[in-house]
Amino acid sequence: MDDGMETAVYQQQIAELQTKINQLEQQVADYQQLEKKLQWLATFPEQNPNMVIETDLLGRPTYMNREARSRFPELQQQGPGHPLLRGLRPIIASFVDTGQEYVAREIDTGDAVLEEKVCYTLDGEVYRVRIYAHDITARKRAEEAIQEMARRIVLAQEEERQRISRELHDEAGQALTALKIGLEIIQGEVPAGEEGLRQNLAEAIALTDTTRDRIRQLARGLRPPALDTVGLNLTLEDFCYNFSRRTQMAISYEGTPHLRLQDASTICLYRVLQEALTNVAKHAQASHVQVRLWADETAVHLSIADDGVGFVGQTAVARLHSAGLGILGMHERVELLGGHLEIQSTLAQGTRLVAHLPLIEAQAER
Ligand SMILES: Nc1ncnc2c1ncn2[C@@H]1O[C@H](COP(=O)(O)OP(=O)(O)OP(=O)(O)O)[C@@H](O)[C@H]1O
Numbered sequence: 001m002d003d004g005m006e007t008a009v010y011q012q013q014i015a016e017l018q019t020k021i022n023q024l025e026q027q028v029a030d031y032q033q034l035e036k037k038l039q040w041l042a043t044f045p046e047q048n049p050n051m052v053i054e055t056d057l058l059g060r061p062t063y064m065n066r067e068a069r070s071r072f073p074e075l076q077q078q079g080p081g082h083p084l085l086r087g088l089r090p091i092i093a094s095f096v097d098t099g100q101e102y103v104a105r106e107i108d109t110g111d112a113v114l115e116e117k118v119c120y121t122l123d124g125e126v127y128r129v130r131i132y133a134h135d136i137t138a139r140k141r142a143e144e145a146i147q148e149m150a151r152r153i154v155l156a157q158e159e160e161r162q163r164i165s166r167e168l169h170d171e172a173g174q175a176l177t178a179l180k181i182g183l184e185i186i187q188g189e190v191p192a193g194e195e196g197l198r199q200n201l202a203e204a205i206a207l208t209d210t211t212r213d214r215i216r217q218l219a220r221g222l223r224p225p226a227l228d229t230v231g232l233n234l235t236l237e238d239f240c241y242n243f244s245r246r247t248q249m250a251i252s253y254e255g256t257p258h259l260r261l262q263d264a265s266t267i268c269l270y271r272v273l274q275e276a277l278t279n280v281a282k283h284a285q286a287s288h289v290q291v292r293l294w295a296d297e298t299a300v301h302l303s304i305a306d307d308g309v310g311f312v313g314q315t316a317v318a319r320l321h322s323a324g325l326g327i328l329g330m331h332e333r334v335e336l337l338g339g340h341l342e343i344q345s346t347l348a349q350g351t352r353l354v355a356h357l358p359l360i361e362a363q364a365e366r
C-alpha cells in the first residue's frame, strides 16, 4: 500500500469514528435529558399541594411528601395506628385478592375531614400502597350547615303551619259563623216589600258560607284534621284520590290499615307524599304514579313511584344553588325522626322515592 492509500484509509476510519462519537454524544445528551425529565417527574409528589403518602403492604409509611409531612408530622412515628392509615389492612387484602386498583374513602380525624384515594402500585419489584389525601373539611362543614338550616326551616314551617291552621279555624271560622248568624237575624227582620234588601242579604249569607268552606279547606291543607280522626292510611288514600282528581294523573294507592304511629311520623309521611306528588305533577310528565304504604317489625315505609322523565341526582351544595327546597326538606323531615329517604331516578324511565321511618307506635310516645 502506498502512502497515499494508507492516508485515505486512516481518514475513512477517523471519519467513521467521528460519526460514532457524534452518535454516542447524541445518546448521552438524550439520556441526560431523560434523567432530567425523570427528576422533574420525581418532584411531582413533593410539589403536590395535596398529601401523598406511600406505605408498604403492612401499612407502614415509606414516603410522605412535603404537604403530608407538614400536616401530619406524627404520622411517620405512629405508623398504621394513625387515623389516616387506619383500616388499610382490609383494603390492601382486597387489592391482593381481587386485583382492584384503588379505593376512595373519607376519613374524619376529629379536627378535619379528608378525602382519600388509596391506590395499589408497583414500585420496581415491590408493591406499595399510595394514598392521595386532601382536606374537604370546609366543604363538609358547609354541607352540615346547609342541613342544619334546612332542618330549622322544616321545624319552623311546621310550627307556623299549625299556628295558622289553628288561627284560621278558631278565629276566622268562628267569626264567620257569628257573622252568618247575625245576617240571618237581620234577614228575619227585613220588612215585607224590601225584596232587594232581602236578596242582598241572602247573597251575603251565601258568601260567608263559601268563605268559611274555603278557609276550612286551607286549614285542612295546612294540617289535615283527618290525620287525627281517620288515621294516616285513609288520609293518604284520600289525598291521592283528591290529587288525582285535581291533576288528572292516574294514582294507584296500596296502603296498610291499623297503623298507629306517633304524631310526628304521620305528619312527616303526609308531607312527604304532598311534596313527592307535587314534584311528580310539576316535573315528571308521568302517566301513572304508584303510592305504597307498608310496615314491618321495625320501620314504616312510604314509596312514590312514577313513570315520568326522571332526573339526575344532585349534591347538597348543588341543590342549595337550585331554587328547589322540596327534596332537601323531605330529607330533613325524615332524618329528623331517625329515618332516611331514598331516591332512585332514571332518565326517561321515572323516579322512585321511598321514605323509611323507624316504627315508634303512638302509645310508646305517651
Ligand atoms: N318525580 C320527579 N320527576 C322528575 N324530576 C323531578 C322529580 N322530583 C324532583 N325532580 C327534579 O328535582 C328537582 C328538585 O326538586 P325539589 O322538590 O327539591 O325542587 P322544586 O320542586 O323544583 O322546587 P320546590 O319543591 O321548592 O317548589 C326539581 O327541580 C326537578 O328537576
Ligand SMILES: [Mg+2]
Residues within 6 Å of the ligand: 275, 278, 279, 324, 325, 326, 327
Ligand atoms: Mg318540589
